[in-house]
Amino acid sequence: xxxxxxxxxxxxxxxxxxxxxxxxxxxxxxxxxxxxxxxxxxxxxxxxxxxxxxxxxxxxxxxxxxxxxxxxxxxxxxxxxxxxxxxxxxxxxxxxxxxxxxxxxxxxxxxxxxxxxxxxxxxxxxxxxxxxxxxxxxxxxxxxxxxxxxxxxxxxxxxxxxxxxxxxxxxxxxxxxxxxxxxxxxxxxxxxxxxxxxxxxxxxxxxxxxxxxxxxxxxxxxxxxxxxxxxxxxxxxxxxxxxxxxxxxxxxxxxxxxxxxxxxxxxxxxxxxxxxxxxxxxxxxxxxxxxxxxxxxxxxxxxxxxxxxxxxxxxxxxxxxxxxxxxxxxxxxxxxxxxxxxxxxxxxxxxxxxxxxxxxxxxxxxxxxxxxxxxxxxxxxxxxxxxxxx
Amino acid sequence: xxxxxxxxxxxxxxxxxxxxxxxxxxxxxxxxxxxxxxxxxxxxxxxxxxxxxxxxxxxxxxxxxxxxxxxxxxxxxxxxxxxxxxxxxxxxxxxxxxxxxxxxxxxxxxxxxxxxxxxxxxxxxxxxxxxxxxxxxxxxxxxxxxxxxxxxxxxxxxxxxxxxxxxxxxxxxxxxxxxxxxxxxxxxxxxxxxxxxxxxxxxxxxxxxxxxxxxxxxxxxxxxxxxxxxxxxxxxxxxxxxxxxxxxxxxxxxxxxxxxxxxxxxxxxxxxxxxxxxxxxxxxxxxxxxxxxxxxxxxxxxxxxxxxxxxxxxxxxxxxxxxxxxxxxxxxxxxxxxxxxxxxxxxxxxxxxxxxxxxxxxxxxxxxxxxxxxxxxxxxxxxxxxxxxx
Numbered sequence: 001x002x003x004x005x006x007x008x009x010x011x012x013x014x015x016x017x018x019x020x021x022x023x024x025x026x027x028x029x030x031x032x033x034x035x036x037x038x039x040x041x042x043x044x045x046x047x048x049x050x051x052x053x054x055x056x057x058x059x060x061x062x063x064x065x066x067x068x069x070x071x072x073x074x075x076x077x078x079x080x081x082x083x084x085x086x087x088x089x090x091x092x093x094x095x096x097x098x099x100x101x102x103x104x105x106x107x108x109x110x111x112x113x114x115x116x117x118x119x120x121x122x123x124x125x126x127x128x129x130x131x132x133x134x135x136x137x138x139x140x141x142x143x144x145x146x147x148x149x150x151x152x153x154x155x156x157x158x159x160x161x162x163x164x165x166x167x168x169x170x171x172x173x174x175x176x177x178x179x180x181x182x183x184x185x186x187x188x189x190x191x192x193x194x195x196x197x198x199x200x201x202x203x204x205x206x207x208x209x210x211x212x213x214x215x216x217x218x219x220x221x222x223x224x225x226x227x228x229x230x231x232x233x234x235x236x237x238x239x240x241x242x243x244x245x246x247x248x249x250x251x252x253x254x255x256x257x258x259x260x261x262x263x264x265x266x267x268x269x270x271x272x273x274x275x276x277x278x279x280x281x282x283x284x285x286x287x288x289x290x291x292x293x294x295x296x297x298x299x300x301x302x303x304x305x306x307x308x309x310x311x312x313x314x315x316x317x318x319x320x321x322x323x324x325x326x327x328x329x330x331x332x333x334x335x336x337x338x339x340x341x342x343x344x345x346x347x348x349x350x351x352x353x354x355x356x357x358x359x360x361x362x363x364x365x366x367x368x369x370x371x372x373x374x375x376x377x378x379x380x381x382x383x384x385x386x387x388x389x390x
Numbered sequence: 391x392x393x394x395x396x397x398x399x400x401x402x403x404x405x406x407x408x409x410x411x412x413x414x415x416x417x418x419x420x421x422x423x424x425x426x427x428x429x430x431x432x433x434x435x436x437x438x439x440x441x442x443x444x445x446x447x448x449x450x451x452x453x454x455x456x457x458x459x460x461x462x463x464x465x466x467x468x469x470x471x472x473x474x475x476x477x478x479x480x481x482x483x484x485x486x487x488x489x490x491x492x493x494x495x496x497x498x499x500x501x502x503x504x505x506x507x508x509x510x511x512x513x514x515x516x517x518x519x520x521x522x523x524x525x526x527x528x529x530x531x532x533x534x535x536x537x538x539x540x541x542x543x544x545x546x547x548x549x550x551x552x553x554x555x556x557x558x559x560x561x562x563x564x565x566x567x568x569x570x571x572x573x574x575x576x577x578x579x580x581x582x583x584x585x586x587x588x589x590x591x592x593x594x595x596x597x598x599x600x601x602x603x604x605x606x607x608x609x610x611x612x613x614x615x616x617x618x619x620x621x622x623x624x625x626x627x628x629x630x631x632x633x634x635x636x637x638x639x640x641x642x643x644x645x646x647x648x649x650x651x652x653x654x655x656x657x658x659x660x661x662x663x664x665x666x667x668x669x670x671x672x673x674x675x676x677x678x679x680x681x682x683x684x685x686x687x688x689x690x691x692x693x694x695x696x697x698x699x700x701x702x703x704x705x706x707x708x709x710x711x712x713x714x715x716x717x718x719x720x721x722x723x724x725x726x727x728x729x730x731x732x733x734x735x736x737x738x739x740x741x742x743x744x745x746x747x748x749x750x751x752x753x754x755x756x757x758x759x760x761x762x763x764x765x766x767x768x769x770x771x772x773x774x775x776x777x778x779x780x
Contacts, residue, residue: 048703048705049699049702049703049705050701050702050703050704050705050707050709051698051699051701051702051709051711052702078695080695080698081694081695081698081711081724081727081728081729082728083727083728115695116693116694116695116696116698116699117694117695117698117724117728117729118729216680216681216682217607217679217680217681218680218681218682218696218699218700218703219699219702219703220699221695221698221699221702289607290606290607290608291606291607291608291681291770291774292606292608292774295770295771295774295775296774296775298771298775299774299775299776301775301776303506304471304506304507305468305470305471305505305506305507305611306506306608308441308470308471308506308507308611309439309441309506309608309609309610309611310608311440311441312439312440312441312442312609312611313438313439313440313608313609314440315438315439315440317440319440319441321441321471334471334507337471337473338471338472338473338507339471339507376681376771376775377771377775378768378771380681380685380771381685381688381766381767381768381770381771384681384682384685384686384689385685385686385688385689385691385766385767386689386691
């Protein structure tokens, strides 16, 4: 099956979205609606953080029905650490969206993202949402705009095959090491897929993409990924669908990583021939999270010592320095237990780009994994050491 | 028992040290000797990194005898990732020291610290060490000088009680999350203590101090802590000794944390009333390592959301938001499941100091732990994104 990512993403048949400012942010869009004009099968995964936001507490109940017709999202205030009252306000947000869209309130998923331990300004949302149905359109980038926090641009991609369209809208650039899902990501398709199949495809896809993304090891209290399938395009080949779903998730993961707070580069860590997939994932995560790996990428320094260190600190894994091969952007830098002779100026120049690929071959087994992240820069420190930060 | 840390640290009876430049660094001291004029009982702990340096491979053999008369350390080149030849050179370094000091070469511990995957310039050490015995003196700060890498100052402390003296010399400011020991730390005492007791006191002390220190989550391939007791001061009360040993290790831990790469503040995370000590340690480490906690301390921002997030991302721990109390520098900021009313300008001013203490009371059990770290700054990025970094 041939497919490509659309330069101008579109919503699938029957799906629309809108964004507006309801007064939570100064002037930027802070409220988004995603809508299917018929009920859709749905699945979702949420953060594993022990202090989940109020929308997560509500969302876990709502997704049990496995049917959704809309998603409503506000940005700037996350409704986390807000007690019982926070949960009530999360439900009120869903009710307001259902009223505006004339659908069932238990078929609306709510998300909130932004500062923690601040009360959700629910009245602003309730009044601001009125009349928003009239704004609904087919450009997913419009919906993406309303869910942004520290992102530097709105993120949406879509793929249209002969049989169906899949569209993914996402946000998130700090407090990112999802576990179960990513920051906020919504996928929409007109393919006809049962809720059960959707759930399975979602979990497999997330494990290979968003769950292998880390900006700063810090798992948000609000991470959510929702997928909705309204069936408008009829039945599809499930293998085709899963292939498109997985590669779209990876593409969005790379977009989120590259736009990590302060980031100037995307890091991709590819671990091959580890003892097991489990060990490969541990190695990949250790490397992508290491501040010393992140800063060496930033400084264009092919620092072999730090790569050895980052692998070696996975104490419970298996490693044999004698069979280990390390390469950076295609250049082998360590093999046969010593540093290789390589053209250092050329390699430094190659690291001075948008993407740095670390490839580690362990020659121990058949486990492989890829992790996605970004470099560590002054920009990250500036963004997060601000006097009033989120 | 009353005791205090000496403003001018001294070596215990029978111990001396010296540093000099042997040509590995441009001009600063790069070679240090620590010497006991009689054989001492000894114990040591080393990094758990899977890619241990050559001196660690040799050191694990040497410590089996539980007797040492000297420690020889070079800085600037760590002798890690250097294959078989590296191990040979590590032993040659011990032989050179033994020859100079006229002691047994299997009673000399070697350490190397600095860049990884670079060959140890052993000839410089072998010729540079000649005549160094004549330099041996009683100021531990002189020995501390020769083992420095990115440290901003030489670190040594000593305590003299009525019965004995304990002196600790340490270094390390990046690639620090020891596991088993810290970067390089050497403790010397004239107390008479069996090797077995020394080993037990060392392990207990390290677990409460250096193993709870983290600058950047990155565990070095060279971490070593050695303790030597030459018995010159005779038998001592073991409880007294352990008390002094533990508090001295904690003091040195705080010094290393505060001097972490780019650091401007010491962070102390105190976890109380967790379900178990194990969970308390996991919480303490998660907080001290969180880039978002480190940057909020740097920015003097009492960000409650990040504290909740950092606790909540310890997925396998137990947490009840309703019984949780968070305080920063003595001010309660979160209790009864919501943010408290507190004097925010005053708290910001209090965080704008050398030390930030996060106290977390979980009210779930009797587990407690303290972790030590530092803030994350431009300085860290600068130091580690340099074009040629270590």
